[in-house]
Amino acid sequence: MEFSSKLLENAVNEMSQLPGIGKRTALRLVLHLLKQPEDQTHRLANSLNQMRTDINFCSNCHNISDTKLCEICANPNRNEKIVCVVEDIRDVMAIENTSQFRGHYHVLGGKISPMDGIGPGELTIQSLVDKVKEGKIEELIFALSSTMEGDTTNFYIFKQIEPYHITTTTIARGISVGDELEYADEVTLGRSIVNRIPFENSLKST
């Protein structure tokens, strides 16, 4: 693409560095900004700059937070003995939306993935193992996505904390509420039968 303006070209090039945004989309977004009042662009740019510079991670769970300790970790009504291991802030938000979990989180910041050059050292695994070592955790709930990378990460952490004999669980895999059995994939359906639960228990969930 040849641009008639270096300023425009720079903006499009930087914009198209974002994942899933090609040159054409970037040009469309940038031209949209040019049609809007000038301060919309400045607000966007400043919010990005400020976020990148001042962003802070909770010293306990490593979630994104504006305070040293995030709201969840600072809440005395939450059970710090039960810790849910998740990949990033989106998983925390998704689980918080269910209102079914009153423990703490531990945000890994990714999954072990040698293909992408992410080893255990890039994640916050050591700080999790330290917490287990210090006897601060009674139950660890693995809630990573069930991909090869997720399973690898679960297993790596499991091996690290095995000597300390705490309870480790993983979120239930099964048929989504409201789904038709005939359209479910066989692995999920199989697991939902193997891991069946007492009928009375299903009456409790909201």
Next chain:
Amino acid sequence: MEFSSKLLENAVNEMSQLPGIGKRTALRLVLHLLKQPEDQTHRLANSLNQMRTDINFCSNCHNISDTKLCEICANPNRNEKIVCVVEDIRDVMAIENTSQFRGHYHVLGGKISPMDGIGPGELTIQSLVDKVKEGKIEELIFALSSTMEGDTTNFYIFKQIEPYHITTTTIARGISVGDELEYADEVTLGRSIVNRIPFENSLKST
């Protein structure tokens, strides 16, 4: 969506103001930036800020340009008597890519669209009419998209310049090169028959 950080929330909100980018996509983009080196975010923000502040429009054709007169208008080898009327810079880039046009452009900045609150006053129509009035233009080629808004805009401009008796043309509508006739829509196919051209002429085009 509830965020654990005001900084993150601001960035996501501003990002989701862009067309076609919802809250979830905005969050994905912003989290991506957080994983990249800090200067990538700053380069993006600065390029947007700088573009919005310093952007300049060619004083003749109103295309985006870093100089007072854009490269095309400043080029003495181009025919300023033939002017192609387009909507925005993307159309200029598309036509320039064909290398088939050696005249000037006139960038309207949009199409007349009462639904979106865009009247003739929001576009650069007056400056085009002035150029025609001053006898600077011999042929005007309409190259707006053939939607209701495009046709309305063409007709509005046509009515304004009718008294000055210059040649007005519109780009040919027809079957795309390489397309199968059976899949063409009937309006396009119909027009391609009504506006058929001498066979010898088709041999000239590259």
